Amino acid sequence: AQRVTQPEKLLSVFKGAPVELKCNYSYSGSPELFWYVQYSRQRLQLLLRHISRESIKGFTADLNKGETSFHLKKPFAQEEDSAMYYCALSRQARDDKIIFGKGTRLHILP
């Protein structure tokens, strides 16, 4: 079964400290992995996807096929990083449905 697991509902991190949001997936095949973010009172938006290998707003995520993980990392947290983060996957096909995890709320402490 296709599934995305985000084990932490809430993660509180001090400003300037490193951030790691965990994501594990279950999928038979080679999925495309994403991180979506939702800031307060804003709509859900794509943060990054594994195939592009970009760093967006200082965040990176490495796909580990052996551990079926796609953890999101940032070396130094900023207050504006406080948001809801969703890990998601789809087949490597155009416009395929996206399967989301339940999300992790990241709270940056001053």
Added chain:
Amino acid sequence: DAGVTQSPTHLIKTRGQQVTLRCSPKSGHDTVSWYQQALGQGPQFIFQYYEEEERQRGNFPDRFSGHQFPNYSSELNVNALLLGDSALYLCASSSRLAGGYEQYFGPGTRLTVT
């Protein structure tokens, strides 16, 4: 470009009633997907429309149906509403011509069933 727009913003219905939600995709997009997001959960895929046809469907009953119009806008219809249908309904659009990987989400419609 206003991006993906949805109407109405909020809606309150009674059990057993029917509801229609509307979505206008981002300019240049031709594919619309609908998601249901219950409180404390991630979005769940309902179905996707392209070229006015349902192309994919998630694990939702037939009470959930949809339509796509020639201008690419879309409607989501839910019949015989249940209390469990209370959720935020998200519409996302994408472009198959552009590769279709990035879906742009609307602000959602909050449906409350009493």
